[in-house]
Amino acid sequence: MSEYRKVTTNTVEKLRKILKNDALLIYDDTESLKSYSNDESGGEYYAHMPDVVVKPETKEQISQIIKLANDEMIPITPRGAGSGLAGADIPIFGGIVISLERMNRIIEIDSENLVAVVEPGVVTNDLCRMVSEKGLYYAGYPMSVETSFIGGNVATNAGGSKVIKYGNTAHHILGLEVVMPNGEIVEYGGKRRKDSSGYNLLQLFIGSEGTLGIFTKIYVNLIPQPGKVVDLLVPFESVEKAISNVAPLMVETKSLPSGIEFIDKKSIYYASKYTGMKLPYQDEVESYLIVQYEATSLQEIEELYEKGGKALQKNGAKDVFIADNRSNSEKIWRMRRNWLESLKAVDPYVPTGDVVVPTSKIPEIMNYINEVSNEFKIDIPVAGHAADGNLHPAPLKPKNLPPDEWKTMSEEILEKIAMKASQMGGAISGEHGVGFIKKELLKKTKLKQYKWMQEVKEAFDPNNIMNPGKLF
């Protein structure tokens, strides 16, 4: 990558001219630049300093910046909220960070076509709130909904807990305006709900982690707000018993829950310490499912949770606790939502794995995680999304191990688990993306596909300007 050039004061002057506002550029200010050097992927050891940070407000500015970067062979790293978990927004070759934080307008909520048009820097939760005021619903729901930007959700094809019913972010995106790696501005899709005219390049950008262009406008599909929510907390004596309930629960009740979350005993231990809460049967069971139903009427939701509860009890649940109001639901979800925070209280650099397996293979991968945990003598709590086989193993650093040794060891642990998941017909990332932390794993597990991905990258970005060192 030695062909990249450094950002010079001359480059910075050109950037200033494009932005026309000094508040939109950070240069020569180590403290401010530092906040753009890292994300939520774990250790400080992943951080890299950018040469300059720009905060454009228009697509034309982004286009000009990208053209400049091509002319001067300077790498670009697009950045959303910095809540990424795979390092895709870390500027590993320095260069220019393009932060989308100022492109945060909700341009339109079109109730007639059930579409919202937004800029990439909108906090996903703000979008959810705004559309709900009109009786509408954005069905994408990454667990980071309160911090992450919709642009980042699209860039990683974020998943979350509601994928089994509604699909991941890709399912909710009808169109994207993209500044391409050569600076050209192209619109893919739009307010239309079908399009069989030519290749589906729209979907190629979703999950491309900033390596194929920068989104400047996003067309989001909306559905009617369901209105009613009920959560079931369901303890199980074994992981096998919990997972063997997932498919029958859906088939026997003929209904898709909006989510089936999974949390293991070790996770409950840490989350309980952190939140000061205790779940029923906490010391007796090996795992819990949290089953969530969404419906439009009281009648429908009652029918759903009654059928669901019966099916779960028939198939080996130790008990079924129903939370049909906000405060009881909040109790159930508090432990799950605070899962990562509770682990960070023990190990501030805790890395979060993100494997996916066919749902039926969850017990097998959980057994393997247990083996690895024993082999390395490391605690590995696991939580995740049972309905789609997406698990987050989170190895915890032993107190006395130096961070550098832990970096090597934790990467080895997560690599072993990810390779196993891939061998089971799964993948090394279900929703966090590859970034640079998992790029070797991507190559190893998708060897044949990798070559075709490279073909696309080379065709779209021959100078390798857009987020270099990520995925490839």
Added chain:
Amino acid sequence: MSEYRKVTTNTVEKLRKILKNDALLIYDDTESLKSYSNDESGGEYYAHMPDVVVKPETKEQISQIIKLANDEMIPITPRGAGSGLAGADIPIFGGIVISLERMNRIIEIDSENLVAVVEPGVVTNDLCRMVSEKGLYYAGYPMSVETSFIGGNVATNAGGSKVIKYGNTAHHILGLEVVMPNGEIVEYGGKRRKDSSGYNLLQLFIGSEGTLGIFTKIYVNLIPQPGKVVDLLVPFESVEKAISNVAPLMVETKSLPSGIEFIDKKSIYYASKYTGMKLPYQDEVESYLIVQYEATSLQEIEELYEKGGKALQKNGAKDVFIADNRSNSEKIWRMRRNWLESLKAVDPYVPTGDVVVPTSKIPEIMNYINEVSNEFKIDIPVAGHAADGNLHPAPLKPKNLPPDEWKTMSEEILEKIAMKASQMGGAISGEHGVGFIKKELLKKTKLKQYKWMQEVKEAFDPNNIMNPGKLF
């Protein structure tokens, strides 16, 4: 395209060796070859004869055939059921037609992971029937479900009437095994429900109309069988009144119907003549909506159609007829399902347009279609999928016009309508694809995107062996 070579008897010998069974090859038999020269896209004038037809039974055979075609520079045209409406399966440069008719096994219905694994030549309806026996449901539903192959549905990203609730074919495909344009066999996706590791090439193949490879295995998502269906037939005095109901119906009832079909007065006229049926208010109204609800319980479905019926009546429906049993539903659907057949009875070569617009723009495009109809003094009945703005205008040949003149005129008519749809934020194909009939339109309406599509095509198929002359 002069660089393509002709199929020689030597090539045929090599093909015979690959197939090891003479019944799998058609050569030197004009009558048999002829059935592979055309599809459902309309006129005989679109037909082209293949040099040779092969019916491989394994992916390895397909791989070898494609390698041979690359070595000898012979074009390949993949073919499913031949029910395509844009000519994607017509061998316009002759060469080898690879018919997938013998690759028609349902390999597995995996109830635990809610996935079916099938070969491309499975009739979509057979898949639907097989999974329903296990209480499961394939939610893709092209109107051609009884004839089309699942492979063709994937190749065109087929839509149909249930897209508003369940999404188009792309939403139901979890994985594909693809023989690439160089003969390499690569698997994309699989039995996993999430995958954020690298570019989503899976989606690139869906809707690629045989230009990027041949699918040999398809992983299909299944959901629980809803079980209960109700149809509402809703007459409206004007198109505007009908369409202005679409979004409010969903938002006010907080529910997604599985489909909202649209059919205009002219279509009813022809369908009525063909079926001998009459719809209520047939001579008084301008259009009908057919609203379909699916649910899991009697209670739920009753609640849905009562709420839906009320909302429709409040918002200007002339009446609401409820069909809650199979025989009444069949009556409602018979006219819609026999729409194309009823037009073919008048004009055997009737071409079917396939434009899509933002739903709110349907009245505008319907007005425009009316203008064009007056300008050319041609009858243009329209039916389609109101909830996703996907309309099929079908211009009818005047009795005394010679077929060749009609070809030119009908293409001009459909081009005008398609261009208008594109200008309204729509597209020239919602679900039928581009094939070769609409390739000039694709270029005109997606000029910027077209270039990037070409980049992908050139990277994947540098010899332009796979279905040449389609899309590009």
